Amino acid sequence: MDVKHYVGDDMRDIMDQIRTEMGSDAIILHTGKTRKKGLKGWFSKPLIEVVAAHDRTANDKQNDVDSRRLQAMELQLSGLHSAIERLADIKQNQSAAEINPIYSKYIDILSAHDVNPDIASEIMDKAMAIYKGGDMQQCVEDVIKEYLGQPVPISLDNGRQSVIIFLGPTGVGKTTTLAKLAAYYGIQLGKKVALITADTYRIAAVEQLRTYSDIMQLPLSVVYSSNELKQEIGRYSDADIIMIDTPGRSPNDIDGINDIKDLIKASEPTDVFLLVSASFNYAACQRLWQRFGDIEDIRLLFTKLDETDCWGTILNMRHISRRPLSYITDGQVVPDDIKVVDVDAVAAKIARD
Ligand SMILES: Nc1nc2c(ncn2[C@@H]2O[C@H](COP(=O)(O)OP(=O)(O)O)[C@@H](O)[C@H]2O)c(=O)[nH]1
Ligand SMILES: [Mg+2]
Known part of the structure; x- marks a missing residue:
């Protein structure tokens, strides 16, 4: 706690000074009258004396608490934000699946064959892109064939070992x-x-x-x-x-x-x-x-x-x-x-x- 001692002849001036120096949270611990030291003091007007204090640590602590609260809130907000984004994603996929039950049917078949999920989605995106109605099975097989490429077995080069x-x-x-x-x-x-x-x-x-x-x-x-x-x-x-x-x-x-x-x-x-x-x-x-x-x-x-x-x-x-x-x-x-x-x-x- 900071304690300061103010002396002056006008209470209003002293209070202004305290407010500027210690802020409006300052606490007045004591007010009273005093005289200047020495013989002269006995013949002059008494002065006003004020002791003011400022609880800096309490304030700092409060600031700490406030900033921690703020951080926690920011964290919660960003968590909420990504949760909303995730929900939006799920909703979008769900609606894709609802619109195209055929899409999810083939994703299920591919994953039953242990096709990696990323590859399965890639294949299905390509299959959906070439699908013009009719036989989806054929589109999926065609895309898979494209992925597999042509096999290269042993070919004996005439004369070459x-x-x-x-x-x-x-x-x-x-x-x-x-x-x-x-x-x-x-x-x-x-x-x-x-x-x-x-x-x-x-x-x-x-x-x-x-x-x-x-x-x-x-x-x-x-x-x-x-x-x-x-x-x-x-x-x-x-x-x-x-x-x-x-x-x-x-x-x-x-x-x-x-x-x-x-x-x-x-x-x-x-x-x-x-x-x-x-x-x-x-x-x-x-x-x-x-x-x-x-x-x-x-x-x-x-x-x-x-x-x-x-x-x-x-x-x-x-x-x-x-x-x-x-x-x-x-x-x-x-x-x-x-x-x-x-x-x-x-x-x-x-x-x-
Ligand atoms: N079921 C099955 N077993 C196989 C096949 N190819 C090899 N094996 C068996 O797998 C085991 C290991 O084969 P091996 O040729 O010794 O493997 P290496 O250690 O790679 O030389 C043997 O029991 C083989 O008979 C296959 O296509 N199907
Ligand atoms: Mg062997």
């Missing part, structure tokens, strides 16, 4: 898929096929491919480094097709992924397939692409379609990677359960109940 490498996480189906394609080209088409495996982390993995190579009577080499891989490829210079199996790597294993990138560099492949299980959710597809996305010329190969009814993974992964599709596998049987992606069939599957 194909070097095909299979990448992807453990257990996704690399060895089995390689065996399916080796059987098709080696046995059905009678091409000269050689197999190389760099998957030496598990003995069983080598044995698995050796079993297939024995049955199909195709040569198999086991390599432990990218240098050895280069040498072995050189040894098979008369083969039409060399197929390379790689160790499965978790998308989180950065060193392992770098080893695989070395193998790719050493093999100079004509075809690079990234295998994606149909059961991968959107987050798993994103993680996979974070690790493998900087490898050039990757094409997507989807496995285990027979294990799920949700085919949205194909659309999701294609959307994330923008890389061409190639094959799907839909069973464990070598060589039967593999086919080039049939874009019409995939679109129809995803767009139907």
Whole structure:
């Protein structure tokens, strides 16, 4: 509390001075009369004395409380504002859904196939834009087909050797898929096929491919480094097709992924397939692409379609990677359960109940 002492001969002047100096909240603690000090004072008119005080801290506290209240109110107001905006959004979507029950019907179908919600809305916006009445099913399928693009399977260049490498996480189906394609080209088409495996982390993995190579009577080499891989490829210079199996790597294993990138560099492949299980959710597809996305010329190969009814993974992964599709596998049987992606069939599957 500030306390000040005022002396003068006119009460009004003193009060004006207090008001200017201490503000109108000042409190008068004492008024009285006094005399000037010394002998002279006894002979002059007594002066007016006022003691005034100003409770600065109380005032400041009040200001603090006020500004806190103001802040809280501002916060509440902005909360209210966004709540209103959200409600308006919901209302708008609801009315879109009310106006176009067909829109929400297909959004439901796409989400039942685990198509990412953003992709589903994009597809439906495009489908609605081309819809001129009539068959909505066809519009949705056409947009999905546009998203899927044309598949790019293996094409044997006359005279040129194909070097095909299979990448992807453990257990996704690399060895089995390689065996399916080796059987098709080696046995059905009678091409000269050689197999190389760099998957030496598990003995069983080598044995698995050796079993297939024995049955199909195709040569198999086991390599432990990218240098050895280069040498072995050189040894098979008369083969039409060399197929390379790689160790499965978790998308989180950065060193392992770098080893695989070395193998790719050493093999100079004509075809690079990234295998994606149909059961991968959107987050798993994103993680996979974070690790493998900087490898050039990757094409997507989807496995285990027979294990799920949700085919949205194909659309999701294609959307994330923008890389061409190639094959799907839909069973464990070598060589039967593999086919080039049939874009019409995939679109129809995803767009139907
Ligand atoms: N249901 C089903 N199983 C598959 C398919 N492709 C591979 N598998 C199985 O998945 C398991 C792992 O396959 P594998 O080729 O060893 O995977 P890798 O670790 O990537 O080489 C094996 O049991 C395969 O038979 C498929 O399309 N459908
Ligand atoms: Mg394997």
